[in-house]
Amino acid sequence: MSKAVLEFKDVSFQYQETDKSIDLLDSLHFRVFDGEFISIIGASGSGKSTLFRLITGLEQPVSGSIHINGEQRPNRLGSVGYMPQQDLLMPWRTIYENAVLPLEIKGVSKQDAHQQVVKGLKEFGLSGYEQNYPSDLSGGMKQRVSFLRAVLSGSNILLLDEPFSALDAMTKLSMQEWLLAQWEKRGQTILFITHDVNEALFLSDRIFILTERPVKQLKEAVVPMNRPRTLSGLHAPEVTKMKEQLIEQLRERISL
Structure with missing residues (x-):
């Protein structure tokens, strides 16, 4: 079995x-393993974003501990890459200047940062847009820049908080396929918040479902789809059955 790169040990949190x-959260324990793609689903207010805030270090647990790459880190700021729902690109900075930001914060030399950003922009299909501004780009291209910034954080763990929710249906499907290709190429661990059950099934190895409050344990579903994946796989009987079960669990939580 792969090593655990993220672990919550009896973590409790209150606001x-x-x-x-x-x-x-009430004494929550779970592990995420190296190279996994995990989606997190749950009703609004169930604690999905709180999990991310705890992982990133923006919040601290009342009790318990959070381990990243085997180490307990009370100060976790900068330990993981983060891609929010909104791209949060700075409109006054060019695409190059936006992409280089995490390297500037880390104090990487200008020469090394330049090489990493130029390589990343090329890999992400953004060559030629270096001197453009975010307002010049489509929604999908903005999200590619945002994902590149997360990758350039240098972390092996990436947190993606509903990154495609604001995109139109066709762009969203295209970005899902693009994201899978990038993940398979890079081998990083991804935690992905979504409200879209189809999206969770298409992307994930496992799905964590938040159905109680306080959250004492994460219900878990292992996606019965082989890789590489195509959208047609969502129509397989076992996947359709799991989709119905997930929707029913979410419906029960909303009706409480």
Whole structure:
């Protein structure tokens, strides 16, 4: 079995709402292994984004520990690559200047940073757009730049928070296929938040389902699709059955 690159050990978390504390995670334990593609689904407010905030270090657990690449890291800022729902590209910076940002923050020399960015832009089909601004790009191209920034963080763990939700249907499908190709090429571990069950099934090795509050354990589904994948695989009987089961679990949570 591959090594665990991310582990929550009995992690509890709560947030303040007016004059009371709301428990969101209660002694949660799970592991993610090297090279896995994990999707996380759940109703709004179920704790999906909180998991990401804890992993990135933007929030700290009340109790328990979070281990990244086998190490417990109280300060996790910069330890993982992060791609938000909105591309968050700086409109006053060129595509090159946006892409180089994580390397600037890490203090990489200008020469090394230039080589990495130029190589990345070429691999991501963005050569020739270096001096363009985000307003010149399509939604899909902006998300490629955003993903490149996450990759250039240098981490083997990438967190993607509904990155394709704002795209039109055809662009979304194209980006899903593109993302799978990049993941298979690079071998990084990806955690992917989505509300789209089809998207989760098409992309993932495993799907974590948040169905309770506070979250004491993650329900898990292993996707019954071989790789490489095509969209036609979503119509296989065993995949259709799993889709129905996942939707039913989400419907039960929403009706509570």
